[in-house]
Amino acid sequence: MHDVIIIGAGAAGLSAALWCDELGLDTLVLEQGREVGGQLLRVYNPIENYLGVRARDGREMRDLFAEQVKDAEFDLWTEAEIESVDLKAKRIALRSGEELQAISIIIATGVRRRTLGIPGEMELMGRGVMESGKRDRDMFAGKDVCVVGGGDAAAENALLLAEVCPTVTLVHRGQKLRARTEFIERLRGEHCITVFKESVVRRIIGEQEVEGVEIMRGGAIKPFQMAVRGVLVRIGVEPNTELFREQIHLDERGYIVVTGEQETSASNVFAIGDVSNPLAPTISSATGAGATAAKVIAARLNER
Numbered sequence: 518m519h520d521v522i523i524i525g526a527g528a529a530g531l532s533a534a535l536w537c538d539e540l541g542l543d544t545l546v547l548e549q550g551r552e553v554g555g556q557l558l559r560v561y562n563p564i565e566n567y568l569g570v571r572a573r574d575g576r577e578m579r580d581l582f583a584e585q586v587k588d589a590e591f592d593l594w595t596e597a598e599i600e601s602v603d604l605k606a607k608r609i610a611l612r613s614g615e616e617l618q619a620i621s622i623i624i625a626t627g628v629r630r631r632t633l634g635i636p637g638e639m640e641l642m643g644r645g646v647m648e649s650g651k652r653d654r655d656m657f658a659g660k661d662v663c664v665v666g667g668g669d670a671a672a673e674n675a676l677l678l679a680e681v682c683p684t685v686t687l688v689h690r691g692q693k694l695r696a697r698t699e700f701i702e703r704l705r706g707e708h709c710i711t712v713f714k715e716s717v718v719r720r721i722i723g724e725q726e727v728e729g730v731e732i733m734r735g736g737a738i739k740p741f742q743m744a745v746r747g748v749l750v751r752i753g754v755e756p757n758t759e760l761f762r763e764q765i766h767l768d769e770r771g772y773i774v775v776t777g778e779q780e781t782s783a784s785n786v787f788a789i790g791d792v793s794n795p796l797a798p799t800i801s802s803a804t805g806a807g808a809t810a811a812k813v814i815a816a817r818l819n820e821r
């Protein structure tokens with residue numbers, strides 16, 4: 518029996534673990550990945566808005582976090598695959614067969630990028646389907662590319678790629694781009710960027726590498742094919758809450774609803790970080806929420 522089991526070792530989970538350890542709680546962290554850090558491992562831009570620390574990219578920030586928690590006494594299991602969770606009983610079954618039990622559970626499972634779910638998207642990942650405009654830009658210099666999405670991330674990446682690519686086609690299914698005004702104005706000023714609104718990419722074409730995309734434009738009867746060598750999909754994120762559905766209150770987009778104490782609708786089950794914060798998903802809010810949950814749990818255990 519652990520005092521606390523934390524699911525997820527991104528910024529939120531690590532912060533909660535550090536606080537739980539400092540407050541003397543017996544803590545186990547379960548992380549499905551091979552290493553800790555979550556989304557930080559995929560941030561290729563400098564991080565300059567986390568007070569007190571500047572990092573070249575997310576990995577450097579993750580390394581600083583990992584260095585700070587390395588002497589703490591909580592247990593950390595990576596590559597931990599959860600089979601099922603009973604939030605009421607606070608029991609977790611792992612695929613490896615272990616059964617775990619805690620007094621409190623903290624869910625810190627974060628979010629994942631949404632995918633289009635179209636042919637070619639997964640098959641050609643890393644072979645023309647990009648992971649990041651910032652990271653992969655130089656590989657696509659001199660090549661025509663397509664960016665899918667209409668928000669800030671899609672617009673920002675289209676602008677980055679336009680610095681080195683002869684043409685960038687931004688394909689957005691809505692009538693209006695959702696990106697901030699500053700990005701939209703810059704998109705208008707970039708002659709090599711074409712925006713297809715009310716359009717969807719239906720297929721990414723290519724055998725060994727991306728050769729093109731099949732696009733269906735609003736109002737058209739037939740799709741058409743366009744030759745591109747790179748595709749970047751930026752259509753938002755979705756919370757990792759499948760394990761907890763039916764057991765706690767989620768909002769209409771699947772994010773966990775929490776109180777000011779970070780508690781979910783199940784007693785002594787807390788949710789922290791992006792998984793419960795669709796409005797302001799940042800490192801600072803994730804680490805702050807970790808501290809709140811740990812303090813509330815420690816206070817309740819002391820009362821007992």
Ligand SMILES: Cc1cc2nc3c(=O)[nH]c(=O)nc-3n(C[C@H](O)[C@H](O)[C@H](O)COP(=O)(O)OP(=O)(O)OC[C@H]3O[C@@H](n4cnc5c(N)ncnc54)[C@H](O)[C@@H]3O)c2cc1C
Nearest residue numbers: 525527528529548549555556626627628790791798799800
């Ligand atoms: C490109 C990009 C740039 C960004 N730039 C900034 C910035 O400049 N400043 C800023 O403040 N924020 C920035 N962010 C946001 C910031 O990275 C996140 O808000 C923060 O990292 C969220 O941390 P988290 O711990 O809540 O979630 P995550 O980082 O998503 O971590 C969740 C962890 O839970 C694990 N997990 C999921 N499901 C399970 C399961 N079933 N079992 C076990 N483990 C599980 C995952 O493997 C992951 O390690 C950026 C994000 C991106 C993508």
